[in-house]
Amino acid sequence: MTTTIADLKRQNNERYQRPGNSDYPQETVERIVRPAPDRYRNAIGKFKVDRLANCIACGRCAEVCSYGVHAKPEGYKYTIRPQDYRCIGPACLETGQDCVSQCPVHALRVRLNPNAECLGDPRWSSDLVLATWHMAETGHRPPAHLEYRLGESGGGFDRIRFKFEVDGSEPDRALADKPEDPASNSGPEADTGLELNRRGDNRPRIRIDIPVYGGGMSFGSVSIHTILAKARAMTAWNSFTCTGEGGYPDRLKPYDDHVITQVATGLFGVREETIRRVRIVEFKYAQGAKPGLGGHLLGDKNTPDVAQMRGAVAGNALFSPFPFHSVYSVEDHKKHLDWIKEVNPRCLVSVKVSTPTDVDMVAVGSFYAGAHIIHLDGSYGGTGAAPDIAKKNIAMPIEYAVPKVHKFLSAESIREKVTLIASGGIRTAYDALKAIALGADGVVIGTTEMIALGCVRCSTCESGRGCPRGIASTDPEMVALMPLDWATQRLINLQNAWREQMIYVLKKLGLPSIQSLRGRTDFLCYMDDSINTKDVAK
Amino acid sequence: MPDRYHIHTTITPGRFYRVGKFGGIDWREDCARCSECVKPRCNYEVHEHEALHNRDPRAALRPLYECKACFSCVQGCTKGLLSLSINPEYLEMGDEYWTPDIIHTTWVQADAGKIPVSGAGYRGPFHGTGFDSIWTDMSEIVRPTRDGIHGREYISTSVDIGPKPMRLEFSPDGRMITPPAHLLEIPLPVILDIPAWPVRETGLALARAAAARRLGTVAVLFARDAAAVPESDLGSVVPIVSAEDIEKRRDLIRNSSSMIQLPDGPEIDAAAAEVRKLKPRSIVSVRMTLRPDTADRLVALAGKGLKVFHLCADPHGRERGGDGTPGRHIKDALREIHGRLVGEGFRDEITLITSGGIALAEHMAKAIICGSDLVAADTALLVALGCRVCLNAHSLLIDGADLGSPEFRDPECPIKSAAGDLHYAARRMVNLMGAWHSQLIEVLGAMGIREVRRLRGEVGRAIFREEIEKEAFGDLDRMPMEPVTA
Numbered sequence A: 001m002t003t004t005i006a007d008l009k010r011q012n013n014e015r016y017q018r019p020g021n022s023d024y025p026q027e028t029v030e031r032i033v034r035p036a037p038d039r040y041r042n043a044i045g046k047f048k049v050d051r052l053a054n055c056i057a058c059g060r061c062a063e064v065c066s067y068g069v070h071a072k073p074e075g076y077k078y079t080i081r082p083q084d085y086r087c088i089g090p091a092c093l094e095t096g097q098d099c100v101s102q103c104p105v106h107a108l109r110v111r112l113n114p115n116a117e118c119l120g121d122p123r124w125s126s127d128l129v130l131a132t133w134h135m136a137e138t139g140h141r142p143p144a145h146l147e148y149r150l151g152e153s154g155g156g157f158d159r160i161r162f163k164f165e166v167d168g169s170e171p172d173r174a175l176a177d178k179p180e181d182p183a184s185n186s187g188p189e190a191d192t193g194l195e196l197n198r199r200g201d202n203r204p205r206i207r208i209d210i211p212v213y214g215g216g217m218s219f220g221s222v223s224i225h226t227i228l229a230k231a232r233a234m235t236a237w238n239s240f241t242c243t244g245e246g247g248y249p250d251r252l253k254p255y256d257d258h259v260i261t262q263v264a265t266g267l268f269g270v271r272e273e274t275i276r277r278v279r280i281v282e283f284k285y286a287q288g289a290k291p292g293l294g295g296h297l298l299g300d301k302n303t304p305d306v307a308q309m310r311g312a313v314a315g316n317a318l319f320s321p322f323p324f325h326s327v328y329s330v331e332d333h334k335k336h337l338d339w340i341k342e343v344n345p346r347c348l349v350s351v352k353v354s355t356p357t358d359v360d361m362v363a364v365g366s367f368y369a370g371a372h373i374i375h376l377d378g379s380y381g382g383t384g385a386a387p388d389i390a391k392k393n394i395a396m397p398i399e400y401a402v403p404k405v406h407k408f409l410s411a412e413s414i415r416e417k418v419t420l421i422a423s424g425g426i427r428t429a430y431d432a433l434k435a436i437a438l439g440a441d442g443v444v445i446g447t448t449e450m451i452a453l454g455c456v457r458c459s460t461c462e463s464g465r466g467c468p469r470g471i472a473s474t475d476p477e478m479v480a481l482m483p484l485d486w487a488t489q490r491l492i493n494l495q496n497a498w499r500e501q502m503i504y505v506l507k508k509l510g511l512p513s514i515q516s517l518r519g520r521t522d523f524l525c526y527m528d529d530s531i532n533t534k535d536v537a538k
Numbered sequence B: 001m002p003d004r005y006h007i008h009t010t011i012t013p014g015r016f017y018r019v020g021k022f023g024g025i026d027w028r029e030d031c032a033r034c035s036e037c038v039k040p041r042c043n044y045e046v047h048e049h050e051a052l053h054n055r056d057p058r059a060a061l062r063p064l065y066e067c068k069a070c071f072s073c074v075q076g077c078t079k080g081l082l083s084l085s086i087n088p089e090y091l092e093m094g095d096e097y098w099t100p101d102i103i104h105t106t107w108v109q110a111d112a113g114k115i116p117v118s119g120a121g122y123r124g125p126f127h128g129t130g131f132d133s134i135w136t137d138m139s140e141i142v143r144p145t146r147d148g149i150h151g152r153e154y155i156s157t158s159v160d161i162g163p164k165p166m167r168l169e170f171s172p173d174g175r176m177i178t179p180p181a182h183l184l185e186i187p188l189p190v191i192l193d194i195p196a197w198p199v200r201e202t203g204l205a206l207a208r209a210a211a212a213r214r215l216g217t218v219a220v221l222f223a224r225d226a227a228a229v230p231e232s233d234l235g236s237v238v239p240i241v242s243a244e245d246i247e248k249r250r251d252l253i254r255n256s257s258s259m260i261q262l263p264d265g266p267e268i269d270a271a272a273a274e275v276r277k278l279k280p281r282s283i284v285s286v287r288m289t290l291r292p293d294t295a296d297r298l299v300a301l302a303g304k305g306l307k308v309f310h311l312c313a314d315p316h317g318r319e320r321g322g323d324g325t326p327g328r329h330i331k332d333a334l335r336e337i338h339g340r341l342v343g344e345g346f347r348d349e350i351t352l353i354t355s356g357g358i359a360l361a362e363h364m365a366k367a368i369i370c371g372s373d374l375v376a377a378d379t380a381l382l383v384a385l386g387c388r389v390c391l392n393a394h395s396l397l398i399d400g401a402d403l404g405s406p407e408f409r410d411p412e413c414p415i416k417s418a419a420g421d422l423h424y425a426a427r428r429m430v431n432l433m434g435a436w437h438s439q440l441i442e443v444l445g446a447m448g449i450r451e452v453r454r455l456r457g458e459v460g461r462a463i464f465r466e467e468i469e470k471e472a473f474g475d476l477d478r479m480p481m482e483p484v485t486a
């Protein structure tokens, strides 16, 4: 007896009566915010508090500081080393109730922390890194001395504001500073959920609770703890994470329902079985950070485990070519998607592309090929290793691509039938909100998660033993630097802080849901340095 | 298919003092010598190397700058005694155009000729002025060149210099009457030019000629220096000969490469004719300062039969205004000039070489997109040898500096000692060009363009900030950068 495709479909349908497609027992992860302090002994803060040798250990500083910088525990003879990463700096010194002015022997000094000045860059400013660490530690917005909404890149999202941020209607955060956003605790919450299938085909409707999911990072480029923490946190938030191109580690199986299998140009580790067990399959055409160039895993990172999963020989550098060598047209592209849809009749298909000049045409093509999700990956996104020239110069930043595609899809009258996801340079909750107001439905994040796990953007992920902080390394000794539970909690906290900020902004705008913010450029303004403040005041 | 062009690079560590970005601070007096010391655990063995270095009586008194600022030791020290700081010397290097990061990456590229690769995403500002307001395109689907980068197909980076006829003309009896074109084909779109601040050092010129020969390109040299070039490298030399000197330099003109440069001047067409009489197949290129009226001048000169132009911008890539102040960036000037020549109907007869402000491989690609046929590397070659663009009292060439004049300022400079070892200097120049070439291939490959000739003037394959900002953000309300508070 021969099996027909119809038989296969029926079998598949019978097998997949559950909401997800996995036959593996699925784990749940609690969505609870708990403190997850820095995993290093000396946390870095914006300010440094020096205690000089003339301290008489009177304990006065511990009494006055309400941020827990100073402590003299019961029975201790000396005041312990200042936990200066908690210090809020000048804002406290102005009150007069600060340790510096209260110390009877003038033994204390507060200054900018030179370490913090070494941290960060224009895209990810020192403040933004520290603020993200704070959110990952506490699950809430950071105090006022840390800028958590904008970087210092001078363009794109860093030039765009919500009007309420600049028209003077928002209370000065320095005055109304409380770690938690009061807005998130009172009144009905705005809805931050996102619908992923808008095609109206007979495939499942999938709704995630936050307009954010995790970007692809392959096993090999990051540690298994990083992968699992991402998956667990997104399970807690009823969202998704993505395998990246490197196969599907067995340890991910308990989270199958929240995993996106990526099919990329090297087809590393892609098997029919890994396509069947998930609810979303992502086709990666290109990656924003190295658009037009293939993937590249250095030989050092191709450990025996990695090689086994990818079906490759350990120690060899692995290239995935660019692009799919079977795709010369939209029709070829459609065949690819049809193949996936045939293998897994209940999955949604996402197409990840980067941002060429004709990104709008590419998006329309993907829609007609049958994509449920069009995922635009802008050129300033993260990567394990890429030529500097590509990261800086090739393809357009996501800020430009989103409105371009949104307008084009709207003009083609297909905007309501497809979910548009933006990634590659979404650093903050405000970036995400602005991307949505510019026309995206939701965002994918990657670097932000890495920062939350303690990445310092030292850019050495690719060299030698890999990431010195154990985030993007497969060396067992390095991997052990970051415990899984801690990492999971950091990412759950981060999303909580983001969600609080989203709800705060939606309330400010008087919107009931994140979906109603989409395309509302009227809430945004562009900070133009060619306009003079005085002209406007007139 | 021609032999694949390949630049043989040789690992050649710089011999100059290399300023690094991060320095460690270590309050050693409080150290408890605990058993959990973080120093031996540094991924890059920074502390160990430093300890050995400090104990070596012969080691130079200067820091090693190997720290990558991963903060592992800083955050891990049991007593919090370690911290990092940014080296002020690093920030002081260069100027607002030749930034410390550009200088540093140039040093690294000259070490081994490799493409700079790093982890994590892009770190810099969103955009800048000049070349930093252009992004290059990529192509999402298969194009024939796709495999070029990883070796199966060929992306050509060759360009031709010389007058190219727009069409062939035939006599009534069918004989071709268009004279055959004599083109100088070089395998990468860069020639090696005199630095913007000429260091009076013949060794540097000799190294440039040697590097040019190894690369298959040409080096521009003052006639004075060219006279010292050994015969083996002379075929790669483009001498600059002033109109008065043509007769005096006749041997040089005959024996050097087929290209000669003449500084622009009133009698330039006569001078060009004189050169051609001496050497009938020579390619005369006119070297001129880029100015707001350059397009007019080119059209006029083209009418007199001059077809190859070397446009010299200032070290920041700007034209020189009538009153001597800097004008537009070459990106804008080139777009105007290229457009003008296209409009006049003879762009393809002309070769444009652009120099000044070409600091990175991406600048080469972007200058070509804006309409140049090829570029010339100048200051970057000095940086490869350890120059920090201190501009310490140098005279600038663009001001019409006369090397012979007593006012010409040519201070002592570490470059001179580097140029003393010709092979070392030439190898570092070759390495830098090797890295640039590989990066150009990456850019072309991403675009799906098969040869760099087709990139010239292809503004459709680039994203210009002014245009895309209008398209993407044109409908947003504007606010002044300083927020207005009630």
Ligand code: SF4
Pocket: A051, A054, A055, A056, A057, A058, A059, A060, A061, A062, A070, A079, A102, A103, A104, A105, A106, A107, A108
């Ligand atoms: S108040 Fe001053 S003297 Fe007293 S414990 Fe604090 S630093 Fe020491």
Ligand code: SF4
Pocket: A450, A454, A455, A456, A457, A458, A459, A460, A461, A462, A466, A467, A468, A469, A470, A471, A472, B070, B119, B120
């Ligand atoms: S190597 Fe540095 S940049 Fe890369 S993940 Fe680790 S900490 Fe981040």
Ligand code: SF4
Pocket: A468, B024, B041, B042, B043, B044, B045, B046, B047, B066, B067, B068, B069, B070, B071, B072, B073, B074
């Ligand atoms: S910061 Fe990192 S790279 Fe630098 S010395 Fe410490 S451990 Fe080594």
